Each structure stands twice: as C-alpha cells, then as structure tokens.
Amino acid sequence: MTTYTDLSRTAAVRHRWRSARRDLRHVYAPLSIGWADTKRAVGERTSVLRDALVTAPPLTKLLVYAVPIVFVLALPQLPFVSAFYRDVLVVRVAFYVLLALGLNVVVGLAGLLDLGYVAFYAIGAYTAAYFTGAAPIQPPFVLDPFLTFPFAIAVAMLAGVLLGLPTLRLRGDYLAIVTLGFHEIVRISLKNSDPITNGARGINAIPHFKIPPAQADAGQYLLALFGLGALVALLGVAFLFRKGMRSRNLGLACIGAGALIAAVAPLINDGIAAFGQRFADFGLDPVPYYYLAVVICGLMIFIVNRLSNSRMGRAWVAIREDETAAEAMGVPTLKMKVWAFAIGASTAGFAGVMLSIKTSFINPDNFLLLQSIIVLAMVVFGGMGSIAGAIAGAVFIGLTQEALRDFDVIPFGPLIAAIGIGMAVMGLLVAFRVVRTKAGPAYGWWLFGIGAVAAAASPVLRIPFLRIAENPEDWRLFILGLILVLVMVLRPEGLIPSRRRAAELHGETTAEGEKLATAGVDEEAVEDRQVAGEPA
Amino acid sequence: MPDCLTNTNGLIQSFTLGLQSGALYAVIAIGYTLVYGVLGLLNFAHSEIFMTGGYAAVFAGTWWLGDRGPQTGASLVVGLLFALLAAMVLAGGTAVLMERVAYRPLRLHGAPRLAALIAAIGVSLLISNAARIRYGANPIQFPPILSTYPVFNIGNVVVNNKTLLTVAAAVVLLVLLDFFVNKTRTGKGIRAVAQDAETAGLMGVNINRIVAITFLVGGVLGGAAGMLQAMVFGSVKFDMGFIPGLKAFTAAVLGGIGNIRGAMLGGILLGLFENFGALCVPSGARWKDVLAFSVLVLVLMVRPTGILGAKVAERA
Numbered sequence: 001m002t003t004y005t006d007l008s009r010t011a012a013v014r015h016r017w018r019s020a021r022r023d024l025r026h027v028y029a030p031l032s033i034g035w036a037d038t039k040r041a042v043g044e045r046t047s048v049l050r051d052a053l054v055t056a057p058p059l060t061k062l063l064v065y066a067v068p069i070v071f072v073l074a075l076p077q078l079p080f081v082s083a084f085y086r087d088v089l090v091v092r093v094a095f096y097v098l099l100a101l102g103l104n105v106v107v108g109l110a111g112l113l114d115l116g117y118v119a120f121y122a123i124g125a126y127t128a129a130y131f132t133g134a135a136p137i138q139p140p141f142v143l144d145p146f147l148t149f150p151f152a153i154a155v156a157m158l159a160g161v162l163l164g165l166p167t168l169r170l171r172g173d174y175l176a177i178v179t180l181g182f183h184e185i186v187r188i189s190l191k192n193s194d195p196i197t198n199g200a201r202g203i204n205a206i207p208h209f210k211i212p213p214a215q216a217d218a219g220q221y222l223l224a225l226f227g228l229g230a231l232v233a234l235l236g237v238a239f240l241f242r243k244g245m246r247s248r249n250l251g252l253a254c255i256g257a258g259a260l261i262a263a264v265a266p267l268i269n270d271g272i273a274a275f276g277q278r279f280a281d282f283g284l285d286p287v288p289y290y291y292l293a294v295v296i297c298g299l300m301i302f303i304v305n306r307l308s309n310s311r312m313g314r315a316w317v318a319i320r321e322d323e324t325a326a327e328a329m330g331v332p333t334l335k336m337k338v339w340a341f342a343i344g345a346s347t348a349g350f351a352g353v354m355l356s357i358k359t360s361f362i363n364p365d366n367f368l369l370l371q372s373i374i375v376l377a378m379v380v381f382g383g384m385g386s387i388a389g390a391i392a393g394a395v396f397i398g399l400t401q402e403a404l405r406d407f408d409v410i411p412f413g414p415l416i417a418a419i420g421i422g423m424a425v426m427g428l429l430v431a432f433r434v435v436r437t438k439a440g441p442a443y444g445w446w447l448f449g450i451g452a453v454a455a456a457a458s459p460v461l462r463i464p465f466l467r468i469a470e471n472p473e474d475w476r477l478f479i480l481g482l483i484l485v486l487v488m489v490l491r492p493e494g495l496i497p498s499r500r501r502a503a504e505l506h507g508e509t510t511a512e513g514e515k516l517a518t519a520g521v522d523e524e525a526v527e528d529r530q531v532a533g534e535p536a
Numbered sequence: 537m538p539d540c541l542t543n544t545n546g547l548i549q550s551f552t553l554g555l556q557s558g559a560l561y562a563v564i565a566i567g568y569t570l571v572y573g574v575l576g577l578l579n580f581a582h583s584e585i586f587m588t589g590g591y592a593a594v595f596a597g598t599w600w601l602g603d604r605g606p607q608t609g610a611s612l613v614v615g616l617l618f619a620l621l622a623a624m625v626l627a628g629g630t631a632v633l634m635e636r637v638a639y640r641p642l643r644l645h646g647a648p649r650l651a652a653l654i655a656a657i658g659v660s661l662l663i664s665n666a667a668r669i670r671y672g673a674n675p676i677q678f679p680p681i682l683s684t685y686p687v688f689n690i691g692n693v694v695v696n697n698k699t700l701l702t703v704a705a706a707v708v709l710l711v712l713l714d715f716f717v718n719k720t721r722t723g724k725g726i727r728a729v730a731q732d733a734e735t736a737g738l739m740g741v742n743i744n745r746i747v748a749i750t751f752l753v754g755g756v757l758g759g760a761a762g763m764l765q766a767m768v769f770g771s772v773k774f775d776m777g778f779i780p781g782l783k784a785f786t787a788a789v790l791g792g793i794g795n796i797r798g799a800m801l802g803g804i805l806l807g808l809f810e811n812f813g814a815l816c817v818p819s820g821a822r823w824k825d826v827l828a829f830s831v832l833v834l835v836l837m838v839r840p841t842g843i844l845g846a847k848v849a850e851r852a
Contacts, residue, residue, distance in 0.1 A: 113650055115657075166837040173578040173653060177785055178836050181829035184782070192822050373657060380654055478665035484658025489641050492651045 072294060076287050085402070090286040090358060093398040094293035095351045100378040100394040101300045101387065102347025107376065108385035109308055110340035111320030112168070113176040115372050116183030120156045120345040122190060122367035124352020126197060127152040129362060134206040136198055145209045145357045149350070156349025157342045164341035168334055183369055191364040202363025206356050209282040209292070221272050225265035233258030282357075289358045296354070297391075300347060304387055307343070316340055317385075370477070374401075377480050381487055383494025392496055397483070401476050416454055423451025543815070548693040550811040556699045556768065558807020559706035563761040564784035565791070565799035566713060567631075567754030573730035573794040574750045576649065580656035581634055583781020584663035585755050588630045589623035589762025590772040591667060596622030597679040615681045620705075620763050627759025628752045634659055635751040640744070668774040675771035682767065702764045709760055710800050713753070717796055726750055730794065779825060783810075786832040792842030801843060806831065 076086050099121060106114045129135050131151050133142040143151065167178045190197050197203065236254025239247050282288045307313050315336040318326035327333050356362050374397065382393025430444030487494060541547070564586055571579045597619040601611070638659050642652050682701075686694040717723040725746045728736040737743050765780065766772045787806045791798025806828060813827040814820030835842065 107650075111650060113653060167833070170836055170840055173572075173576075173649065174789070174836055174840060176578065176653060177782075177789070178833055180782065181786070181832045185826050185829050185833075188823070188826050192819075192826075373661065376654065376657070475665075475669065477661055478669060481658045481661030481663075481665060485638050485655050485662060486658075488647070488651050488655035488658065489638065492642075492647055 073291075076290050086286045086290070088399070088402045090289045090293060091355070092402055093395055094290060094297065095354055096375065096378060096398045097297050097391050097394040098293065098300060098351040098354070099348055099375045100382070100390040101297065101304055102344040102351070103375050104379050104385065104387065104390040105304060105307070105316075105347070106340050106344035107379055108383075108390070109313060109320065110316040110337060112337060112340060113173070114179045114341070114344065115176050115369070115376070116163075116179035116181070116186070117344065117348060117375055118367045118369070118371040119179075119183040119186040120160060120348035121352045121355070121371070122186055122364070123159050123345075124152040124156045124349030125356040125362045125366070126190065126203070126352075127155040127349070128353040128356040129203045129206050132207050132357075134203050135196065136194075136203075137196055145207055148357075149353055152353045153346045153349040156352065157346040160342045160345025161338055164338040165334075168337040168341065180369065183372060187364050187367055187369075190367075197364075200364060202361060202365075204361040206360045206362070208284070208360060209288070209357055211276065211279045221269040222265055225268055226262055229258045229260075229262030229265065231258070232261060284358075284360070286358075289354065293354060296350060300350075301387055301391075308385075308387075312336060312339060320385075374480060377484050381483055381494055383497040386494070386496050389494050389496040393494070396495075397480070400479070416457075420451045420453070420455030420457075424448050424455060425451075427451055541816075545692050546815050547812070548690050550815050551808065552690075552693065552695055552699055554808035554811035555804070556702050556807070557811070558787075558804035559703045560761050560765055560780065560803075561784045561787045561807050562800045562803025563706050563709055563757050563764075564780060565788040565803045566710070566796060567758045568785050568788040569791075569793055569796055569799040570726070570750050570754045572788070573796075574726060574733075574747055575639070575643070575652075577639065577652050577656065578785070579754075580653065581659040581663060582631075582754065582758055582784075583777030584660050585627045585631050585634075585758040585777075586762040586765070586781060587664060587667065587772070587774065587777035589627035589759030590766040590776055591671070591676075591762075592626035592759065593619040593623040593763035593766050594676055594678050594772050597681050601679055601681060612681060616767075619681065619767075620760060623759040623763035624756045625759070627762060628755040630663070631751040631755025631758070632748055634663075635748055640747075643747075664774050664777065671774065673774065675773045678766045678770050678772065698768050702768055705760070705764055709757060713757065714796065716753070722746070722749055726753075783825075783828050786828055786835075789832060790835050790842055792844040795842070795844050798842055798844035805843075 075081060076089060081089070099117070103114065103117050106112050106117070126135070128145070128148040128151075130137075131139050131143045131148045132145055133139060163179070163182055167175060167182075170178065191200050193199065233255045236251040236256075236258060239251030239254060242251075279288045308316075315326070315331045315333075318329070318331050319333050319336060323333055355366070375394075378393035378397045379390050380393070381389075381397060382391065383389030424447070427444045427446070427448030427450075431441045431448060432444075433441055564582070567582045567585065568579060571577055571582070597615060600618050601615050638655050639652060642655055682698065684696050684698055687697050687700055688695055717726060725736070725741045726749065728739070728741055729743055729746045729750075733743055736746075761780075762772075762777075765776065783806060784803065787802035788799045789802070790806055791800070791802025793799075809831060810824050810828045814824045817823050817827070
C-alpha cells in the first residue's frame with residue numbers, strides 16, 4: 001500500500017519529467033519537423049493546417065515536406081520554364097527571397113523600419129567586386145569569387161553595426177528616415193567616386209564562380225563505391241552469424257544495401273563527374289547560381305527560424321511590441337537592435353555577392369531606393385515576422401513584376417472574362433444555396449453581378465491594360481504602391497501572417513491562443529493534484 | 537583659409553541660392569511637421585503632394601495663357617496667382633483625400649505606427665507612378681508666364697526676380713501659417729491635438745476634423761511650394777518631389793520635428809548649409825545631397841530633438 005507522501009513524490013517526479021520533456025522539444029523541434037512543433041512547444045497557437053500536420057502519419061509528413069522541396073529543386077529543369085525565366089528565378093526571385101528573409105528579421109521581428117536596406121546589398125556587391133580585383137583599385141590580395149563571401153558579409157555586417165550603433169537609439173520613424181538618408185549617401189558616394197568604383201559606369205568583368213575540375217579521370221569514384229558496397233555486405237554476413245530474428249533481418253538488409261550500392265556505383269560515379277564538369281565554371285548560366293541560392297536560402301531559413309525562437313528572437317518581439325516595457329524588463333534593447341540590424345545587413349551582403357558574381361556587372365543603378373521599397377513590400381505583403389510569408393511575398397512580387405512585362409503576350413481580356421464567369425457561377429451557387437457561406441445568399445447576387453459585369457466588360461478592359469507593354473516599369477511600381485496601401489488597410493498582417501504579429505496588428509490578444517498556452521499547464525496541475533489525492 | 541571662404545562672389549551666390557532653396561524647404565517642411573505633430577506619422581507621401589502642386593500649376597498656367605505668355609501686366613499677375621491657387625487647391629485636396637482613404641482607416645482601428653508609415657510609402661509610390669503613367673517620364677515645361685530677369689546686383693552676383701518672388705512668397709506663407717496656428721480657434725485645436733489627442737477629444741475638439749484640416753493646411757503649403765519650384769526650375773517631373781521632400785524632412789528634424797518655427801528655421805539653415813558646403817567641396821554640386829543627408833544623420837545622432845527641441849518629444 002502506497003502512502004500519501006509516496007504518491008506526491010511520484011507526482012513531483014512526473015511533473016519534473018514533463019517540463020524537462022517540454023524544454024527538450026525546443027531542441028529537437030527543428031530536427032524533426034520544424035516550426036509547427038516548435039511553436040506548439042512555446043505555446044503559440046498554430047494554424048489548423050499545421051496542427052493537422054503534427055499529428056499526421058509519418059508518410060504524409062514526408063510527402064508534405066518533400067513535395068515543395070523537390071519542386072524547388074526541379075524548377076529550373078522543368079520544360080515550361082524558359083531560359084529567360086530561369087534567369088528571372090535567380091536574379092529576381094532567389095536573390096530577393098534572401099533579401100526578404102534578412103529584412104524580415106529587421107522589420108518583421110525587431111520592428112525596425114529600415115528603408116536603406118539595399119545599401120547593404122550594394123556594400124556586399126561592391127566588396128565582392130573589389131576583392132575579385134575587378135574594381136579600378138586593386139585589393140591587397142585577389143580572392144577567388146567563393147572566398148569573397150566572408151569578406152563581403154563581414155563588411156556589410158560592419159556597416160550595419162556602424163550605422164546601427166548611433167542611430168538605433170532613435171525612435172522608429174526617425175530610424176526610417178536616417179536609414180533612407182544613409183542609403184542615398186551610399187548610393188551617391190558610389191556614383192561619384194569614379195577612381196574607386198568607376199562611378200555611374202559601374203564595375204564590369206567580375207569573375208564568375210569556379211569549381212576546380214576533378215584531378216583524376218572519371219573512374220576514380222568507382223572503386224571507392226564498390227569498396228563501400230562490399231564493406232556493407234560483409235557487415236551483413238557478419239550479422240547472419242549472430243542468433244535471433246533481428247540480426248538475421250539486419251544482415252539480409254545490409255547485404256541488399258551493399259549489392260545496391262555496387263549496382264548503382266557507375267551511375268553515381270558518372271553523376272559526380274558530370275556535376276564537376278557542369279559546374280567547373282558557373283558562367284552566366286543561371287542554373288548553378290539557382291542551386292547555390294537555394295542552399296543559401298535554406299541555410300538562412302534555418303538560422304532565422306532558430307533565431308526567432310531563441311532568447312534573442314523573443315527579445316526582438318518584445319522590443320517590437322513595446323520597447324519601453326522591454327527595456328524595463330531588462331532586455332538589452334540597443335544590443336538586440338544592433339544584432340537585428342547586423343544580421344539583416346549580413347544577409348543583404350550575402351545576396352550582394354551573389355548578384356555581383358552572377359551578373360558580373362554592377363553599377364549604382366542596381367541599388368536604387370526603389371529596391372528597398374520592393375523588398376519591404378515583399379515582407380509586408382507576405383506577413384511581417386513570418387518566414388513563410390517573406391518567401392511567399394518575394395516569390396509572388398518578384399514573379400508578378402516580371403510577368404507584367406509580358407502583358408502584350410498574355411491575353412488579358414479573356415483572362416478577366418474567365419475570372420468574371422467563374423465569379424458569376426460561384427455567385428449563382430451561393431445565391432441558390434447550393435454552396436453555403438456565412439455571408440448568405442445576398443452576397444451571392446453581389447458576386448454574380450460583379451462577375452457578370454467583369455466578363456461583359458473584358459473586351460473593353462483589355463485596351464487600357466495593353467498600355468502596360470509600353471511602360472511596364474510604371475505599372476509595376478504603381479501596383480506595388482497599391483499592394484502596400486491595400487495590405488496595410490485591409491489585411492495588415494499580410495498573406496501568411498505569424499500569429500503573434502497578427503494579434504498585435506489587430507490590437508487584440510487571441511483568446512484561443514492564450515487558452516492554449518495556459519491549458520497545458522492547468523491540465524497538468526489538475527492531473528497532478530488528482531494523482532496526489534487532492535480535490536481538483 | 538580655404539579658398540571657398542575667400543571667394544566673395546561664390547559666397548554671395550551660395551547665399552542667394554541657399555535662401556531660395558531654403559525657403560522652399562521651409563514651406564514643405566511645415567507639411568511634415570504639422571502632420572507629425574498631430575498624428576505622430578511621418579507622411580512619406582508629402583513629397584507627392586508637392587509634386588501634385590507642381591503639375592497643377594503647370595496645367596493651370598498653360599490652360600489660362602496658352603503658350604504665348606501674358607500680354608499685359610495684369611494678366612501676368614492673375615496668371616501667376618491662378619497657377620498658385622490651382623496648385624494649392626489640388627495639393628490640399630490630394631492631402632485630404634489621402635488622409636481619408638489611407639490613413640484614417642488605419643488610425644481608427646488602432647494600427648501601429650509602422651503600418652501607417654508603410655501605407656504612406658505605398659501612397660507615395662502610387663501617386664508618383666500614377667503621374668508617370670498619365671503624363672510620361674519626361675519633364676513637362678512650365679508655361680512662360682514669367683521670364684527671368686535680373687533685379688539687382690550684389691557685387692558681381694545677379695539676383696533675379698524669381699528668387700526674390702520665391703523668398704517673398706515663402707515668407708508670406710510662413711507668416712500666414714504662424715498666424716493661423718497661433719491665433720485662430722482652429723489653430724488652437726491643432727495645437728491641442730498635437731499636445732494630447734485624447735484629452736483634446738474629451739474637451740470637445742473634433743479630432744477627425746482637426747486631422748483633416750492639418751492635412752489640408754500642410755497640403756496647401758506643399759502645393760504652393762510645388763508651384764514655386766516649378767516656376768523657378770521651369771519644368772515638372774513625376775519624381776520631382778523625392779529629393780526636396782527628403783530634404784524638407786531633414787529640415788523639419790533639424791529644427792525639431794513637431795515644432796513649426798523650428799521647421800522654418802531648419803529649412804533656411806539646410807538650404808544655406810548645403811549651398812555653402814557645395815562651394816567648399818571639390819565638384820561640390822554632385823555631393824550636395826550627400827552633405828544634406830549627412831547633416832540629417834549627424835543631427836539625429838547628436839541632438840535628436842533638433843535645434844529648437846520638439847514640442848512632442850516623447851511619444852512612444
């Protein structure tokens with residue numbers, strides 16, 4: 001028979017074990033399935049989709065994560081992606097994803113409006129150009145393009161810290177204008193310093209990335225692979241001599257795997273050799289840059305995701321929501337803000353190197369204020385503070401900006417007609433209660449009306465829109481401005497919001513979020529008390 | 537002693553140029569400082585209000601006089617005043633519309649300042665590119681209402697009629713504004729809202745109306761500055777507002793943002809500084825903007841409240 005004290009000790013042990021496990025979740029979360037688990041662990045409400053994903057069977061999980069990754073990797077090889085769009089994917093999308101990820105830390109997480117973000121992009125690009133020896137003044141040592149990364153990132157980071165230290169004491173809107181001023185100072189200085197930067201003409205003939213060719217002939221990996229296969233198979237045979245079902249199965253599996261490695265060895269060997277040849281010189285071909293950019297983006301996503309759930313990330317969010325309160329709670333605000341600035345700047349520097357080396361030509365006009373605003377629009381459109389949002393925003397705005405160039409090719413009239421007809425049909429379905437919505441059948445008639453008018457007007461609408469082809473640049477920026485205003489007025493949390501941010505922007509706390517955050521604790525307490533024999 | 541300080545003609549030239557651009561900066565800066573004082577919003581789109589004024593003046597002047605220019609003295613005065621009036625009305629209207637459509641919804645559902653600021657950037661982009669789509673990217677000539685002629689000389693430096701007119705008009709506008717804000721009932725309302733919007737509301741000040749009036753006044757002044765700029769430089773362009781807008785903001789910060797007399801002082805000082813600075817730096821004209829923005833960064837680092845200090849210093 002167990003005594004009262006025994007039970008209560010068991011409860012205490014259980015409680016301690018539980019909280020230890022909860023802490024551990026912070027650590028293993030990124031290794032298993034990423035943010036959904038992490039957010040649940042920190043008690044943040046995640047979306048229904050994410051919740052479903054957490055409890056999904058392993059195979060489903062694998063598919064959900066594998067499909068987009070495979071898609072991203074296969075994208076430049078797909079037949080409908082033309083050579084032009086392969087370039088767009090790199091220069092207009094991948095680089096901007098990187099920029100948006102960096103600005104997302106500064107604006108989205110720490111809430112510092114940095115309008116001079118592109119200045120760091122420029123600094124990264126010009127530093128890379130300088131160290132490859134393409135600039136008019138020679139560096140003390142000429143570097144291989146790959147080796148310019150650390151230097152350019154360090155210089156951009158340093159610039160971020162130097163700008164940040166004195167100015168980050170200022171309040172938000174002063175900061176915006178100071179960074180804007182800083183951007184203009186950098187840009188005009190680059191433009192006017194002919195002996196150093198070639199001025200408005202820019203720096204050209206920046207060398208591309210190169211991977212040194214494999215030393216030996218194509219057969220060098222074959223032997224090693226056969227050896228590996230044989231080793232694994234031998235291990236399997238050794239297992240067969242042990243007793244028990246598990247050993248037998250393991251042994252057979254090892255023999256199979258060894259045979260498989262040996263069988264596909266020639267294929268792998270050819271693959272490695274082809275890879276070496278293909279990427280011996282990146283040249284102007286966008287494909288290798290694309291993969292490099294994807295790897296860098298993946299790295300940044302991992303880093304930013306980890307940071308945003310770290311001590312530093314929580315400090316940033318606290319500063320964003322109320323700086324005075326954060327300061328009072330002992331958050332070293334200036335230090336944390338400088339860190340956010342430095343991380344943002346170094347990400348921009350990263351992207352700057354890629355731009356410099358990819359296009360092999362840079363001039364001050366690559367780094368107009370407008371670029372800063374475009375990146376800001378990406379972050380805002382996707383949802384400030386959300387990584388997925390920053391990526392979605394960058395992809396969407398990057399691609400639309402390019403697609404707008406093609407408006408004489410895309411049959412815009414029929415497109416509107418199709419959308420109009422779709423809306424009208426949906427409207428009718430709602431009006432006749434085939435599909436039920438919260439808004440009710442009257443809403444259906446509205447939808448029908450608007451759709452019908454759009455469809456009827458499409459032949460007329462086509463004409464003014466055709467003018468886009470004459471001056472695509474103007475329309476692009478006009479639409480960007482429209483996006484910024486509409487998103488801020490209608491959906492300030494953006495396309496894919498981070499929950500915390502959405503709650504803040506709507507000026508209310510999500511009741512459910514808090515319930516979920518406290519529920520776990522309450523449940524446990526109740527359970528513990530019950531185990532301990534106390535009345536709940 | 538550096539050469540630039542012994543070159544008397546250069547100094548006088550810089551002084552007149554500095555006074556001219558400084559007066560314009562001061563008039564534009566009022567728009568920033570008023571709105572900032574009342575809403576705590578950095579109205580990024582103010583530079584586009586300025587641009588709207590310039591366009592309105594060009595079209596009004598062309599419509600009134602054709603391209604022949606005025607035939608009599610009276611038609612010259614009326615033509616100029618008409619262009620000025622058109623600029624002020626259209627710019628003021630744009631400012632009020634902007635507040636109504638973009639900023640008020642945000643204000644009413646209590647969005648954070650960052651959201652309003654981003655919306656302001658969007659509005660700015662929207663208006664300038666609408667002008668670009670409608671009127672093209674090339675500069676449009678200001679109608680030949682007033683030809684440039686010298687009025688008097690200081691040493692060897694010619695002071696022309698447009699410089700005088702710009703400075704005079706700016707001074708008149710600034711005096712009128714100062715009177716409006718300090719002596720009228722509405723002006724008192726503006727000051728009350730700037731000091732404490734909530735309390736002002738409780739005391740019976742109609743905040744929405746005061747905010748709209750603030751935008752109107754700032755817009756009217758911005759439009760007038762746009763007209764003067766168009767007249768002095770002889771043309772308008774869709775992005776004409778960007779640099780003057782940024783500098784006017786610098787001026788407002790220099791004088792202490794939220795402080796109206798500070799904005800006037802800051803404008804004049806900035807205009808003078810950048811022109812004297814340009815004289816002292818080799819190939820200075822190219823570095824003028826860098827000088828102005830360096831002042832901005834330095835002022836904010838050393839004395840963020842500006843020369844005269846802010847009336848709304850700590851608003852979190």
